Amino acid sequence: MNTGDPLIEVRGLTKTYRPRRSTPTVALDDVDLTVGQGEFIALVGPSGCGKTTLLKILAGLIPAYDGEVTLGGRPVSGPSSEVGVVFQQPTLLPWRTILENIMIPIEVQGLDRKAGLERARELMSTVGLDGFADKYPKELSGGMQQRAGICRALVHDPKVLLMDEPFGALDAMTREFMNEELQRIWLASGKTVVFVTHSIPEAAFLADRVVVMTPRPGRIAEIVGVDIPRPRSLADMATETAGDRLERIRVHFNNSSMVD
Numbered sequence: 001m002n003t004g005d006p007l008i009e010v011r012g013l014t015k016t017y018r019p020r021r022s023t024p025t026v027a028l029d030d031v032d033l034t035v036g037q038g039e040f041i042a043l044v045g046p047s048g049c050g051k052t053t054l055l056k057i058l059a060g061l062i063p064a065y066d067g068e069v070t071l072g073g074r075p076v077s078g079p080s081s082e083v084g085v086v087f088q089q090p091t092l093l094p095w096r097t098i099l100e101n102i103m104i105p106i107e108v109q110g111l112d113r114k115a116g117l118e119r120a121r122e123l124m125s126t127v128g129l130d131g132f133a134d135k136y137p138k139e140l141s142g143g144m145q146q147r148a149g150i151c152r153a154l155v156h157d158p159k160v161l162l163m164d165e166p167f168g169a170l171d172a173m174t175r176e177f178m179n180e181e182l183q184r185i186w187l188a189s190g191k192t193v194v195f196v197t198h199s200i201p202e203a204a205f206l207a208d209r210v211v212v213m214t215p216r217p218g219r220i221a222e223i224v225g226v227d228i229p230r231p232r233s234l235a236d237m238a239t240e241t242a243g244d245r246l247e248r249i250r251v252h253f254n255n256s257s258m259v260d
């Protein structure tokens with residue numbers, strides 16, 4: 001759970017893309033954000049406002065930016081073993097089994113294989129993938145593949161889980177189920193999560209705080225706290241408190257292209 005200690009600090013973050021053959025794009029402009037240890041943060045904002053850019057910077061995948069970004073007090077300048085990333089597509093390697101896919105971070109980072117295998121099997125059990133270790137990705141449904149992707153992001157026991165629209169490609173019912181699953185995994189693991197989504201209800205259901213961004217160049221419009229007790233059920237989202245929070249977030253999108 002949220003200990004209140006800051007884990008991620010973003011100060012005056014500005015990111016300008018400068019493609020060789022076209023005009024520069026300011027994707028993020030002077031963003032300040034502190035994420036506490038164990039906190040669940042959702043990032044919402046109109047298409048193109050820089051959500052993925054912010055997530056990639058946190059993941060160390062975009063090393064060139066202006067401002068300060070630190071993780072555990074150290075500047076973020078490249079990929080770190082303290083971070084696990086889940087993208088919209090599960091990006092599992094089709095020629096490897098589910099277990100072999102989940103083991104990739106252990107292999108890449110040269111970590112202990114026996115301990116890694118133990119943890120991989122434990123995680124698979126947590127997300128309901130018992131019995132699928134030796135299957136290939138194409139033998140699993142989209143939701144199951146995404147669960148395998150979450151196991152892969154957690155297998156090396158990172159402090160931070162960064163998720164970029166991880167359930168965007170799933171049907172509505174599977175998505176709701178995955179939201180409940182993710183809340184359960186998060187409550188059990190105590191990880192710090194930064195979660196990008198186009199869905200306001202998804203953001204409000206999952207997050208402790210929802211960071212609402214402006215249209216490009218992305219700035220923070222408002223940070224909305226969601227003070228609904230955990231574990232939350234989907235029915236909790238029909239209460240007055242939840243309705244109030246949803247409305248507060250929606251106000252920022254009256255004229256823009258959010259999905260929900």
Ligand SMILES: Nc1ncnc2c1ncn2[C@@H]1O[C@H](COP(=O)(O)OP(=O)(O)OP(=O)(O)O)[C@@H](O)[C@H]1O
Nearest residue numbers: 017019025027046047048049050051052053054216
């Ligand atoms: N590699 C790049 N080179 C040039 N411009 C880029 C690059 N990546 C992103 N951009 C631009 O930066 C802006 C922010 O993009 P980003 O993908 O971070 O937005 P987003 O909020 O995640 O969008 P969406 O919700 O549609 O996924 C966009 O205008 C995009 O075109």
